[in-house]
Amino acid sequence: MKDEALNSLFDAVADELLTKIKSGEAKPADLAVAVKFLKDNNITCLPTDGNSLEELMKSMPFSSDDKFSYDSFKGRA
Numbered sequence: 001m002k003d004e005a006l007n008s009l010f011d012a013v014a015d016e017l018l019t020k021i022k023s024g025e026a027k028p029a030d031l032a033v034a035v036k037f038l039k040d041n042n043i044t045c046l047p048t049d050g051n052s053l054e055e056l057m058k059s060m061p062f063s064s065d066d067k068f069s070y071d072s073f074k075g076r077a
Contacts, residue, residue: 013037 017034020026026034047054
């Protein structure tokens with residue numbers, strides 16, 4: 001029963017964060033909570049062709065000549 005309650009709580013938090021983000025109602029604090037939620041649950045992502053993280057990186061003010069690799073992100077939190 002305890003595991004079921006924890007799973008339900010996890011799902012409820014994830015659903016609430018996702019709903020706020022998708023609706024555009026998420027405030028900066030909500031986004032920070034979402035980032036921490038993902039980090040605390042060891043959810044990671046690397047930019048690849050066509051994924052959202054790649055699009056976010058493209059919108060950053062970096063030179064198009066700058067190259068990033070997986071190794072350049074190791075050990076950063």
